[in-house]
Amino acid sequence: MTAITLVQGDITRQSADAIVNAANSSLLGGGGVDGAIHRRGGPAILAECRELRASRYGKGLPTGQAVATTAGDLDARWVVHTVGPVWSATEDRSGLLASCHREALRVADELGARTVAFPAISTGVYRWPVEDAARIAVDTVRATPTAVEEVRFVLFDDRAYQAFARQLG
Structure with a gap:
């Protein structure tokens, strides 16, 4: 059974087989978690991302899918990139958010990762909304068959940490 743990802090400071x-x-690259991972991980991550864009993902990585690269200078072996959906008040995109977690775990399994650190995608x-994202993330990880031994949700602030803690209840 996969252990689910919570940490409040900076995901780029985590030691794990894979960082999502x-x-x-x-x-x-971009803002938020994405920008932080690219900055701290260094140019090797961007170089592999450019190769992916030039080969398999010419139009970009589709929402809900996942792909791995090196972790560069991070304390991890891999970065698993996944594209979360933009929240919509008029369209239910929760299946895409769940897919991000399932696909990241599938890629982690293919790599042989045993510890995976996730942000609040x-x-x-x-x-x-963080409460809903926490529910989807925790429920999906619990329901997804995986060889990953530990899923660590790394939450940037106390509000997100508390939302995930309530889901683990």
């Missing part, structure tokens, strides 16, 4: 990046579809500039 809440990427944008371009895979070329889509809760930043994509405006997903």
Whole structure:
């Protein structure tokens, strides 16, 4: 059974086999978690992302999908990039947010990762309500068969940490 743990802090400071990046579809860096991972991980991550764009993902990584690169200078072996959905009040996109977690775990399994650190996907500039994102993330990880031994949700602030803690209840 996969252990689910919570940490409040900076995901780029985590030691794990794989760190999940809440990427944008371009895979070329951005703000929030994405920008922080690219900055701290260094140029090797961007170089592999550019290769992915030049080969498999010419139009970008589709929302809900995941792909791995090196972790560069991070204390991890891989970064698993996944593109979360933008929250919408008029369209239910929760299946895409769940897919981000399932696909990241699938990629982690293919790599042989045993510890995976996730951010609160889509809760930043994509405006997903953190309580709902926490419910989807925790429920999806619990329901997804995986060889990953520990999923660590790394939450940037106390509000997100508390929302995830309530889901683990």
